[in-house]
Amino acid sequence: xxxxxxxxxxxxxxxxxxxxxxxxxxxxxxxxxxxxxxxxxxxxxxxxxxxxxxxxxxxxxxxxxxxxxxxxxxxxxxxxxxxxxxxxxxxxxxxxxxxxxxxxxxxxxxxxxxxxxxxxxxxxxxxxxxxxxxxxxxxxxxxxxxxxxxxxxxxxxxxxxxxxxxxxxxxxxxxxxxxxxxxxxxxxxxxxxxxxxxxxxxxxxxxxxxxxxxxxxxxxxxxxxxxxxxxxxxxxxxxxxxxxxxxxxxxxxxxxxxxxxxxxxxxxxxxxxxxxxxxxxxxxxxxxxxxxxxxxxxxxxxxxxxxxxxxxxxxxxxxxxxxxxxxxxxxxxxxxxxxxxxxxxxxxxxxxxxxxxxxxxxxxxxxxxxxxxxxx
Numbered sequence: 001x002x003x004x005x006x007x008x009x010x011x012x013x014x015x016x017x018x019x020x021x022x023x024x025x026x027x028x029x030x031x032x033x034x035x036x037x038x039x040x041x042x043x044x045x046x047x048x049x050x051x052x053x054x055x056x057x058x059x060x061x062x063x064x065x066x067x068x069x070x071x072x073x074x075x076x077x078x079x080x081x082x083x084x085x086x087x088x089x090x091x092x093x094x095x096x097x098x099x100x101x102x103x104x105x106x107x108x109x110x111x112x113x114x115x116x117x118x119x120x121x122x123x124x125x126x127x128x129x130x131x132x133x134x135x136x137x138x139x140x141x142x143x144x145x146x147x148x149x150x151x152x153x154x155x156x157x158x159x160x161x162x163x164x165x166x167x168x169x170x171x172x173x174x175x176x177x178x179x180x181x182x183x184x185x186x187x188x189x190x191x192x193x194x195x196x197x198x199x200x201x202x203x204x205x206x207x208x209x210x211x212x213x214x215x216x217x218x219x220x221x222x223x224x225x226x227x228x229x230x231x232x233x234x235x236x237x238x239x240x241x242x243x244x245x246x247x248x249x250x251x252x253x254x255x256x257x258x259x260x261x262x263x264x265x266x267x268x269x270x271x272x273x274x275x276x277x278x279x280x281x282x283x284x285x286x287x288x289x290x291x292x293x294x295x296x297x298x299x300x301x302x303x304x305x306x307x308x309x310x311x312x313x314x315x316x317x318x319x320x321x322x323x324x325x326x327x328x329x330x331x332x333x334x335x336x337x338x339x340x341x342x343x344x345x346x347x348x349x350x351x352x353x354x355x356x357x358x359x360x361x362x363x364x365x366x367x368x369x370x371x372x373x374x375x376x
Contacts, residue, residue: 003103004368011137015367016088016107018132022125024086024109029070031090035060041069041351042318043175051092063092066318068345068362069352071110076354081114107133108342108364112349115357120291122361123324123344124298130340130363131303134328137370141331142339143307144299146268147314149173149343150323151275154288155261155312158280159254169258175319179262186255262313268296271310295324316341320348324361333369340365 035052050062064070067087075083091106109129111122131144152173156166172178250258257278264271272292279285299306314325323344329335342363349358 004105007368007371011371012367014136015133015365015370018129018136019086019107019109019365022084022086022109022129024084024111027071027074027085027087028089029064029067029074029087031064032061033064033070035062038062038065038069041320041348046318049093051094065093066091066364067106067108068110068318068364069320069348071362072112072345072348072354072360073352075110075112076349076352080112081355081358082117083112085110085112105367106364107367108362110360110362113359115355115359117359119323119344119346119359119361120294121298122359124295124302126342126361126363127324127326128299128302128306130326130328130342130365131306133363133365134339134370137339137367138372139330139332139339139370143309143329143331144303145309145311145314145327145329145335147310147325147343148288148292148312148323149315149321149325151288151292151312152261154282154284155275155279156258158282158285159257160280161250161254162248165248165250182250183255183259185249187252188249264313265309265311268292268308268310271312275312316343320345320351322347326363328365330369337369338366339369 032053035050038050039047046065050065052060052062054060067089071085071087075085086107086109088107089105090103093102093104109126111126113122127144127146131142134142153170156169159166161169169179169182172182261275261278264274266274272289276285276289296308299308314327315321316325316327321343323346325343326341327335327338328340330337330339333339340363342361344359344361346357346359349360350356
C-alpha cells in the first residue's frame with residue numbers, strides 16, 4: 001500500500017489550526033466501514049476504488065474511503081439534533097484494485113443542524129474553513145471552485161419539463177455518463193419499454209421507502225442479494241427503468257440549454273448571470289440565485305482574497321451531495337488532485353436513519369497537497 005510522504009509537524013499544525021478554531025468536537029470513526037452501505041450511497045462503480053476486506057463474521061467491509069459517511073453515522077446514532085465534529089486520520093482509496101491502494105491523511109470538519117436551519121451561513125463558513133486551511137499550507141496558486149447540485153434540480157424545474165422526465169434528469173445529475181445519454185436522445189420519440197409491476201410500484205415511492213420495500217420482498221422470498229449491491233441501489237435502477245418507459249425525450253432546445261448550463265465555468269457573478277439567461281421562470285430559481293448572492297457575500301467576508309470560480313456541475317466521487325459543492329484547487333497539482341473538497345449533503349442523514357430535513361455540510365483537506373513541499 002502506497003502512503004504519502006510525511007509533512008513537517010509545524011506545517012501540519014498550521015493547516016490544522018483553522019479547522020480546530022471552528023470549535024468542533026474531535027471524533028475518531030471506525031477504520032472499517034460496511035461495504036454495502038458505501039456502495040448504496042456511492043454506487044457500484046465506486047467498488048474499484050475501495051480497499052475491500054473481510055470483516056469479523058465474514059461480512060464484506062472496506063477501509064474508510066473518507067470520513068463523511070462515518071462521522072454522519074456517528075452523529076445519527078448519537079441522536080443529537082446538531083453538532084460540529086473535527087476528524088484527523090488516514091483514509092484509503094484503490095486506484096487499480098486493492099493491491100495499489102493509497103493511504104492518505106485527511107483533516108476535516110462536519111457540521112450538523114436540525115431541520116429548517118438556514119444553510120447559506122453554514123455553507124459559507126465551511127467553504128471558508130477549507131480555503132483557510134488549504135492556504136495555510138503555503139501554496140500561492142490556489143483557487144476555490146464552487147458548484148451546486150441542488151441548482152441543477154431548480155434549473156430543470158424552471159424548464160417546465162414533463163414530471164417524469166424532470167425527475168429522471170435530477171436522478172442522473174451527478175452521473176455524467178447517464179446524463180449524456182439523456183442529452184443524446186434529444187428529439188427522439190420515446191421508445192416503448194416493458195415496465196414491470198415492481199418497478200412501477202417503486203417509482204411512486206421515495207428512495208428510502210423503495211429500498212425498504214425491496215428488502216422486505218427479498219426477506220419474504222428468501223432471496224439473498226449477490227454482487228455487493230444493496231437494496232437502495234437496486235431499487236434506484238428499477239425506478240430509472242420504469243421512468244425510462246414513461247418519460248419522453250428532451251427537445252433539442254431543452255438539451256442545448258442543459259448542455260450550456262453544465263458547461264458553465266466562470267467567475268461566480270458571470271456564471272450565475274448565465275444560469276439566469278438559460279433558465280426559464282420560477283420562484284424556486286429566484287430564491288436559489290438570491291441565496292447564492294448572499295453566500296458569495298459571506299464568503300467574501302470569511303475568506304477575503306480567495307480566488308473564486310463557479311461551475312454548477314462540480315461534483316465529487318461520492319454522489320450523496322445535494323447542495324453546495326466546492327473544491328480548493330492548486331494550479332500546480334491540477335483539478336484532478338484537489339487540495340480540499342466539501343459540500344452540503346442534507347439527504348444523507350435521512351438515508352442513514354436520521355431526521356428527514358436535517359442539515360449537514362462539511363469539508364476535507366489533504367495536508368500533503370496543501371503543503372508547498374508536497375506533491376501528493
